Amino acid sequence: MARDKIALIGSGQIGGTLAHMIGLKELGDVVLFDIAEGVPQGKALDIAESSPVDGFDAKFTGANSYEAIEGASVVIVTAGVPRKPGMSRDDLLSINLKVMEQVGAGIKKYAPDAFVICITNPLDAMVWALQKASGMPAKKVVGMAGVLDSARFRYFLADEFNVSVEDVTAFVLGGHGDTMVPLVKYSTVAGIPLPDLVKIGWTSQARLDEIVDRTRNGGAEIVNLLKTGSAFYAPAASAVAMAESYLRDKKRVLPVAAYLNGEYGIKDTYVGVPVVIGAKGVERIVEIELAGKDREAFDKSVGAVQGLIDACKKIAPDLLGR
């Protein structure tokens, strides 16, 4: 069987890490694309030269022309700019919106059948713009954020309880910003919901509140440490999990920025909800019951995302006509 082709639009910190992880997992041949000349070619060659050491077979190509992505099964988009300390993700909106318009046109022309995973921030608004610019079916265009935010939540919880990360499940829904919604009720240690663990005295509500807060600020914590950019190892690992579920038809249930057209009472908006990812893309949107404070927090987060989408519509009104 021929190998899948995986195109990475943007060959910066996340793009390079994605290429390496995809190679190590032998998920397919990789095309690194970037507007910076030499960078995708250099990273492709460097990773290819590591393959005999680690024993993986995959082709790595660097390119500055969209033709190179022709026929890709999966396209992962990180093109654009990351934030620096003192900035919010939303500050990137107008500059990265222009990038999404170019990238959407390139994917539409050369890889219209691909499964597209957007990572560029501000995530929910950028994946909305990318879907409009590419004109591709919404089931095949998703945003990566919830897997990362949930992984951070899981890691902090495993550390708190001093248990394996494998035994911690967590769901973070809503937009990928300060208003994201870590769902305590649906997060567990070996199937035991967190509120029950407070009841039996394994942790306190105050500690849980601190962990929820740290999760919400997980991106900024890394930006403030790195100073020159933002997180890239965990974001790349999260997008690879999504790509793998599509390519291997694993049907994983993952929190993903998906297009809502009536689900959760929301229309024409991308926001983080649990979905099943399989060979058809988003195969199901799981509508869990959100009540009380969780619903309030989710609605607030959706409102914040819709504000950013409205800003995109003002800056690039022609996106709606595509």
Ligand SMILES: NC(=O)C1=CN([C@@H]2O[C@H](COP(=O)(O)OP(=O)(O)OC[C@H]3O[C@@H](n4cnc5c(N)ncnc54)[C@H](O)[C@@H]3O)[C@@H](O)[C@H]2O)C=CC1
């Ligand atoms: N959704 C999420 O959970 C996360 C999102 N991000 C976002 O991902 C994006 C990428 O982050 P990094 O890889 O760290 O940034 P980076 O700056 O290392 O890489 C971005 C790359 O995009 C390229 N680029 C810029 N304009 C382009 C265009 N028009 N066409 C093609 N390539 C273009 C640049 O040359 C650069 O190589 C940022 O917007 C960042 O905020 C970062 C972490 C997590």
Ligand SMILES: O=C([O-])CC(=O)C(=O)O
């Ligand atoms: O915080 C940022 O700018 C990058 C990001 O989205 C994250 O790491 O969650």
